[in-house]
Amino acid sequence: MRVEKPGYIGGAAGPTDRNHFRRIAKIVAKEGAIITTHDTPDVDGLGGAYALKRHLEKPGAPVDIVTGRTTHLTDPLVERLGMALKGWRDISASDARPLIVVDTGTPSLLTGCKKTDVLAVIDHHLVNNPPLEARMKIVRKAVAGCQIIASLIPAEAIDPEMALALAVGIAGDSEKLNDVDKDTLPLFERLAAICGEDKKTLDLLAYPPLGAHDLKVILDEMRYIRTEIYRDRLIAIGESCLENPAIMASMLRDMNVSVTAILCEVGSGQTADENVYKVSYRVRNQDAGQGVYASDIARETSRKCGMPENMLGGGHRDKAGAVVRGTYDRLVQIILETAKEAMDRALGQKV
Numbered sequence: 099m100r101v102e103k104p105g106y107i108g109g110a111a112g113p114t115d116r117n118h119f120r121r122i123a124k125i126v127a128k129e130g131a132i133i134t135t136h137d138t139p140d141v142d143g144l145g146g147a148y149a150l151k152r153h154l155e156k157p158g159a160p161v162d163i164v165t166g167r168t169t170h171l172t173d174p175l176v177e178r179l180g181m182a183l184k185g186w187r188d189i190s191a192s193d194a195r196p197l198i199v200v201d202t203g204t205p206s207l208l209t210g211c212k213k214t215d216v217l218a219v220i221d222h223h224l225v226n227n228p229p230l231e232a233r234m235k236i237v238r239k240a241v242a243g244c245q246i247i248a249s250l251i252p253a254e255a256i257d258p259e260m261a262l263a264l265a266v267g268i269a270g271d272s273e274k275l276n277d278v279d280k281d282t283l284p285l286f287e288r289l290a291a292i293c294g295e296d297k298k299t300l301d302l303l304a305y306p307p308l309g310a311h312d313l314k315v316i317l318d319e320m321r322y323i324r325t326e327i328y329r330d331r332l333i334a335i336g337e338s339c340l341e342n343p344a345i346m347a348s349m350l351r352d353m354n355v356s357v358t359a360i361l362c363e364v365g366s367g368q369t370a371d372e373n374v375y376k377v378s379y380r381v382r383n384q385d386a387g388q389g390v391y392a393s394d395i396a397r398e399t400s401r402k403c404g405m406p407e408n409m410l411g412g413g414h415r416d417k418a419g420a421v422v423r424g425t426y427d428r429l430v431q432i433i434l435e436t437a438k439e440a441m442d443r444a445l446g447q448k449v
């Protein structure tokens with residue numbers, strides 16, 4: 099009998115990744131698994147975990163999704179799919195099932211997880227400091243973790259619910275397809291066709307309207323906001339945690355702040371008061387239109403704080419990201435200075 103090679107709906111994963119994934123599937127089919135994602139999970143982490151559970155779970159080998167506390171931002175997706183989420187307290191110390199971590203590779207973002215034997219990390223963040231040790235790593239640069247997972251599972255095995263979970267994850271991490279790479283659009287379209295939902299419905303599951311409770315959660319994470327007026331424009335720099343920086347930075351941009359940078363601590367630096375931060379940059383549309391580019395500010399700040407050439411920030415003119423290293427106060431100074439230089443360059447030297 100001739101066995102057909104399974105086809106895939108996208109190319110965000112390579113042949114080695116798919117070999118790893120087949121080995122992971124064999125182990126999970128026998129031993130079950132616990133799938134987790136970063137603290138305060140977003141729709142990319144939960145959507146990917148859901149699709150993996152549906153694909154990997156076999157009779158007699160249960161797979162559970164276990165997370166830290168969730169926010170209301172993911173409630174609509176969780177409810178729509180009837181996703182059963184457990185907390186680490188629900189998992190007994192003697193539970194020997196292997197762990198699969200999706201959408202992060204940073205140990206400090208797995209609060210409550212006591213497991214040390216990690217079967218696999220499936221992630222789209224290239225910089226994790228320190229990185230999580232795992233038997234297998236499927237780590238690729240991609241806009242969303244769900245892009246990688248969607249191209250690891252054979253096309254024939256992706257049912258409408260899995261497709262919906264993956265499409266919403268992609269919509270979430272790509273800001274409703276505004277921040278894309280070469281795989282994003284074709285993958286999203288295939289997934290939308292499989293689940294039979296339109297883009298508007300998927301966007302709404304990825305970005306549900308924020309109620310008072312949701313806003314409270316986000317604003318409560320906001321720390322040390324520093325603001326400055328320069329050339330009649332507002333610059334705002336602050337710190338938040340987990341997936342909130344991107345939401346927070348977009349909110350401030352939507353409130354007419356010209357240049358926003360929200361830092362998020364992701365690891366420790368070389369000295370006691372130094373840390374590694376992920377920064378979400380936003381530039382208001384009208385300023386980007388005049389040549390003040392978020393991508394320039396991101397790249398320049400990471401260069402100034404001594405990041406190696408292959409780890410400089412970048413992105414789009416209105417939305418960018420960078421990983422930076424230093425003390426918080428020093429980094430705020432560098433970002434402020436860089437934002438002002440970008441304004442001077444774009445708007446002409448101030449006389």
Ligand SMILES: [Mn+2]
Pocket residue numbers: 142143201222241242243271
């Ligand atoms: Mn993600």
